[in-house]
Amino acid sequence: MTRMWCVDPELLCRQHLLGEHKELHQLVGHVRAGNTNAIHGHAERGQIDTSRVSARHRTLVAEMERRGYNHNSPLEYDDSLNVGNVDESANLVELRERCVDCQDRIDSANH
Ligand SMILES: [Zn+2]
Numbered sequence: 879m880t881r882m883w884c885v886d887p888e889l890l891c892r893q894h895l896l897g898e899h900k901e902l903h904q905l906v907g908h909v910r911a912g913n914t915n916a917i918h919g920h921a922e923r924g925q926i927d928t929s930r931v932s933a934r935h936r937t938l939v940a941e942m943e944r945r946g947y948n949h950n951s952p953l954e955y956d957d958s959l960n961v962g963n964v965d966e967s968a969n970l971v972e973l974r975e976r977c978v979d980c981q982d983r984i985d986s987a988n989h
């Protein structure tokens with residue numbers, strides 16, 4: 879599943895940080911392959927915002943590097959689709975419910 883969380887990357891656990899990063903590359907792969915149905919499906923479910931892909935990739939990579947994770951996958955992407963919208967506040971609530979590791983990070987950031 880492709881999902882751009884778009885929350886503050888410091889709040890993502892390792893798995894969700896690396897997962898969102900990988901999914902950005904997959905999303906761009908779908909765009910390049912012309913898989914429009916997949917892209918519009920994700921967009922309708924509020925999982926992606928193609929206009930934010932490049933900036934989001936830069937943000938995630940900066941956080942990965944800050945944590946000392948490897949990054950060897952430059953992403954060249956010029957958005958011409960401009961589809962989808964992401965609600966990061968709702969995503970933060972969902973991540974917190976879904977993942978104890980993200981929950982720890984979110985709760986300790988609030989103190
Ligand atoms: Zn990358």
Ligand SMILES: [Zn+2]
Binds near residue numbers: 893
């Ligand atoms: Zn997590």
